[in-house]
Amino acid sequence: MPDTGKLPIGVFDSGVGGLTVVRALMERLPLENIVYFGDTARVPYGVKSVATIEHFTGQITDYLLDQGVKMLIIACNTMAAVASQVVKDKAGAIPVLDVIEAGARAAVAESRSRAIGVIGTPTTINSNAYARRMHALDPNVRVYSQACPLFVPLVEEGWLDHEVTRLTAQEYLKPVMAENVDTLVLGCTHYPLIKPLLQDVVGPDIRLVDSAITVAEQAARTLTEMGIANDGRSLPTYCYTVTDIPLRFQTIGERFLGRSLGTVNKVDW
Amino acid sequence: MPDTGKLPIGVFDSGVGGLTVVRALMERLPLENIVYFGDTARVPYGVKSVATIEHFTGQITDYLLDQGVKMLIIACNTMAAVASQVVKDKAGAIPVLDVIEAGARAAVAESRSRAIGVIGTPTTINSNAYARRMHALDPNVRVYSQACPLFVPLVEEGWLDHEVTRLTAQEYLKPVMAENVDTLVLGCTHYPLIKPLLQDVVGPDIRLVDSAITVAEQAARTLTEMGIANDGRSLPTYCYTVTDIPLRFQTIGERFLGRSLGTVNKVDW
Structure with missing residues (x-):
């Protein structure tokens, strides 16, 4: 055998x-x-x-x-x-x-405020797959999603710590941060490469979930x-x-x- | 017939x-x-x-x-x-x-200083096709090329007149502008949509060639x-x-x- x-x-x-x-x-x-x-x-x-x-x-x-x-x-x-x-x-x-199943589980386990942010490509976000999975694990979590189509090309350009990437992140993340999330799921395998910049933009109190x-x-x-x-x-x-x-x-x-x-x-x- | x-x-x-x-x-x-x-x-x-x-x-x-x-x-x-x-x-x-043949012909016909800039995707720029075509038309032109991989996603995001697009354009175009080009070929069919912003970044004295x-x-x-x-x-x-x-x-x-x-x-x- x-x-x-x-x-x-x-x-x-x-x-x-x-x-x-x-x-x-x-x-x-x-x-x-x-x-x-x-x-x-x-x-x-x-x-x-x-x-x-x-x-x-x-x-x-x-x-x-x-x-x-x-x-x-x-x-x-x-x-x-x-x-x-x-x-x-x-x-x-x-x-x-x-990566969605794994990221959803980790986010639901870690969030204290029950308000969770998710960022990803337009197709991932529009599919609503993260929110569906998290609601199945805990019907009381509130999930706020944001498509960030420019992050992948910015990472591939290598602008991992660049003013353009920072400005883009500020613009994309503003509506999610306004919902007082305490956990943010990096819902795209490119995003771990800009984790330090994203942590900087959202501040030290937000936990970033890296689904890799x-x-x-x-x-x-x-x-x-x-x-x-x-x-x-x-x-x-x-x-x-x-x-x-x-x-x-x-x-x-x-x-x-x-x-x-x-x-x-x-x-x- | x-x-x-x-x-x-x-x-x-x-x-x-x-x-x-x-x-x-x-x-x-x-x-x-x-x-x-x-x-x-x-x-x-x-x-x-x-x-x-x-x-x-x-x-x-x-x-x-x-x-x-x-x-x-x-x-x-x-x-x-x-x-x-x-x-x-x-x-x-x-x-x-x-579009390359057409853009190359127009640029060579219009440039007075014989210094021409070309912007495009990485593959277009690395192919050197614009420079080769322009040199065949006039061996005396000097061609300065720059790959701009973020312009396509920025146009598709609809950020046609956005601070991020402006900053990105400034960064990409700086080395080309330093060569005193008087003509800039928009070597990608997405770029005509940001023509006003690009004209603003390079100033009114540079002629933009729209190959469409x-x-x-x-x-x-x-x-x-x-x-x-x-x-x-x-x-x-x-x-x-x-x-x-x-x-x-x-x-x-x-x-x-x-x-x-x-x-x-x-x-x-």
């Missing part, structure tokens, strides 16, 4: 943002093998229709299942918001985790509960596959991952 | 930006039928590799040739920069115009020279096809087109 523990965790995103989840997994679960899929030829998903996102998500899920993964992590808020059922239907008995970290915690618990953690002693392998290798891909990818990317495979779809 | 004049002009872009070219064509050539193709499911191209852009461009060209167009206009600087040969190879005797307008002028000349202008008296038809109809598509599209879009067809690729 094959040792399920040695099988990789499949992590996927529409682009490079999900590498913040890979980074958190490497730190929390240093023995696990990981295969990452980034749909860089069709990024960003946050501005596409639900039907298109479901179609693309199904393709990626099939690809990772063919790689023999033991767990799937949807490291893209947009896909988690509108297409997680597509993944679960295909995955069968393989556990499926996602919370989904890595949830992955650790699930692997232990299911008895499928990797107990091997060999160094883990990390494998990256994308649908396009654009200009500056290596630079941007390594900014998200916090280390060298090594070899990246490309598939043509 | 069929009347070639009645056949539509095919205009295409990776997204909605090319609608600024359609708008210019409607004004300059009010009798012409137009079919527009926007690859909204895979936009933006400006951050993808050359191989991927060539592949996508070929697909769109085949689609429009199947519609029986009499002329093709590449209304996307990124495709014009790296994949115009793909279009010409497929088009055969059908004339192919593009210049390509419409070139289309008018070519149709006349080839004797294939539409001399019919019926109202022209405008037909829009996209690969995805995302949130806010209608709003954003109409901002570019300057009028109602009417029915939009969607194809699934």
Whole structure:
């Protein structure tokens, strides 16, 4: 019988943002093998229709299942918001985790005032997925959402501590802060890179929930509960596959991952 | 024998930006039928590799040739920069115009100081296509280029006259302005929407070249020279096809087109 523990965790995103989840997994679960899929030829998903996102998500899920993964992590808020059922239907008995579920749980557990802010791409916010999930966990929380379409391009431009990013954040966050939230969910895998700037803009009393970290915690618990953690002693392998290798891909990818990317495979779809 | 004049002009872009070219064509050539193709499911191209852009461009060209167009206009600087040969190879005797050729010609004709600035997406700028084309027209011009990756998302956010956009423009344009250019080519079909703000940032002495307008002028000349202008008296038809109809598509599209879009067809690729 094959040792399920040695099988990789499949992590996927529409682009490079999900590498913040890979980074958190490497730190929390240093023995696990990981295969990452980034749909860089069709990024960003946050501005596409639900039907298109479901179609693309199904393709990626099939690809990772063919790689023999033991767990799937949807490291893209947009896909988690509108297409997680597509993944679960295909995955069968393989556990499926996602950044929205993880971020919603952490926010509800941490908020004292029961007023929670969520920021993300337009599609994530319009899907209302965070608010729905948090209300299912606690009907008494009040959720205030704000789409921040410029944050992804600002992060990819590398303006992580730039006056333009600060002004943009002030404008986007003003209506959410006016609701006296005590917790703010970073509902997009790009946002952890501007966490220091966002903390500065909202002030020290607001707790920022980084769903990359919370989904890595949830992955650790699930692997232990299911008895499928990797107990091997060999160094883990990390494998990256994308649908396009654009200009500056290596630079941007390594900014998200916090280390060298090594070899990246490309598939043509 | 069929009347070639009645056949539509095919205009295409990776997204909605090319609608600024359609708008210019409607004004300059009010009798012409137009079919527009926007690859909204895979936009933006400006951050993808050359191989991927060539592949996508070929697909769109085949689609429009199947519609029986009499002329093709590449209304996307990124495709014009790296994949115009793909279009010409497929088009055969059908004339192919593009925004880079048109913008380069206009800039070289208008500049007095022979120092010309070009702004565009990273792929357009890195392709060096504008500089190559301008040097072929006049080896003595000096071309200074600057990639402005945040302008497209800023335009799509609708921040056309916003402090953030102004600060971003000041930062991007500073090195180009330091070269004493007298002409600045807007090398992306999104940029005409922030033309007033850009004019303000560079000052009244710099001439801005809007390639949507210049390509419409070139289309008018070519149709006349080839004797294939539409001399019919019926109202022209405008037909829009996209690969995805995302949130806010209608709003954003109409901002570019300057009028109602009417029915939009969607194809699934």
